[in-house]
Amino acid sequence: MSERTESPAGFHDPVLAREVVELMAPTGNGLYLDGTVGGGGHTAILMDACSSCRIIAVDRDPDALEVARATLAQYGSRVRFIRARFDEALRSADLAEPLAGVLLDLGVSSHQLDSDGRGFAFRSGVALDMRMNAAQTDLPNAAQILNSEPEEALARIFHEYGEQPHSRRLARAVVERRSATPFRTSDDLVAVLYRTLRRAPKANEKARIFQALRIAVNEELASLERGLTVFREALAPNARIVVISYHSLEDRLVKNAFREWSRSCVCPPEMPVCTCRGAPLGSVLTRKAVRPGDVEVRRNPRARSARLRAWSKG
Ligand SMILES: C[S@@+](CC[C@H](N)C(=O)[O-])C[C@H]1O[C@@H](n2cnc3c(N)ncnc32)[C@H](O)[C@@H]1O
Known part of the structure; x- marks a missing residue:
């Protein structure tokens, strides 16, 4: 397993990197998807952990994607880039096979927070923009x-x-x-x-x-809610989805979705007989959210609020 814990350009320290690789367990020549490639830190670690795996690297921020293209160039055709909201990325992906795993590392990167002029973090005199894709003028x-x-x-x-x-x-x-x-x-x-x-x-x-x-x-909760369903449907049997959240609402949404997908019956309690799917769609791999340890938080204070959850399709 790779010991890499920083993105190649120092753009963003990938959070819970070891845990992501362990839970995603990339193998064979599987096709993975990183819906929030950012500076490419997690994607690089996944590609290092599995020499024949391929990955679709998605980000809605054109600047992030440009950095990721440069930092991930060494992986050649194993990495394919799509600029899109992750819940819309598969529309243009033209998938010929189910996904072997999906990673979402939500929110913004350190690079975005530190960028003057985008207004993500408080900095005096900066225009209140905050669009992850500033070219998207309809938002x-x-x-x-x-x-x-x-x-x-x-x-x-x-x-x-x-x-x-x-x-x-x-x-x-x-x-x-x-x-x-x-x-x-x-x-x-x-x-x-x-x-x-x-x-x-x-x-x-x-x-x-x-x-x-x-x-x-950025309609972040709507994108997450839709993305979870889209990706669950696109996963191969036994494939996993790993999500790192930084906000309690995001984490709750992920926790509830994973729980609901893992129940055998989702009929309302007043139904006398089961008329729903009658079998779980998969199982939760993280009983409790995985949190970064003290050493990681000391090295990367922005990891402090991270909560990781993982689910495996049945
Ligand atoms: C926390 S950073 C990811 C960092 C990345 N894991 C790494 O190791 O470098 C989140 C990234 O996801 C992107 N992002 C956030 N929400 C998105 C969405 N709904 N669709 C596509 N990209 C999104 C942001 O633009 C940002 O670049």
Whole structure:
């Protein structure tokens, strides 16, 4: 097994790398899919672990894909690249065989968080964009969401995705501010948070609000929910899906999907006889979410919130 734990370009440290390889167990000349290739760290580790395996490397961010193409060039035709949302990637993949395994390492890469100008993390004076694919002009960016969504919808984003206890007050303050001056930069949002809390927001409070908006801008939960079903159907028998989440809502969605797929009967309790599939579709491989150890978190603090779950098709 490879001992590589950093992406070749230092773009993003792959999280829970050993666990990903152990659970994915790549073998033979199987065709795998990495739905979130980022800097290519996990893909490289999987390709190193299995010399005849092939992989479809997907990312919706054109910049990430460009870096991945360069860092994964050594694997030649074993890696095929697709720029797409992962739940839509198989439409253009023209698959001739079922997938031997799927990996999703959700959220954003360290490179995206550190990139000035994209607005993923709080940095003073940066435009509120947050689209993973900025060329996708049909998706409203973060400023457009703040400037146009109804107050109720904003409160839901702040509450559900940002776990913000003052979500209603914050949404009201956003609506009040935008009627005078539209939102443009990160400082505009932080100023409204300051006014709502009546004190300077802490770094983690700012981070949670920025993360909430990013999830809304990129429709991340909808993409995950659809992607899980699409990939389950595309997997070969005994093939695995491994998902690393960084947000409790994502993790819950993955946990519930894997549990539901592993039940033998999914009929409502009032049904006198079973009329559903009557057999599990597969089994959960991780009874509890796998978390990074202290050593990994010390080396890579961004791994702290990671939760890994894996499922095997029956
Ligand atoms: C945490 S990083 C992945 C890092 C990667 N595992 C590595 O080792 O370098 C997440 C990546 O997934 C991409 N991404 C997030 N959600 C996506 C989606 N729904 N469809 C396609 N790509 C997505 C982001 O653009 C980002 O590059």
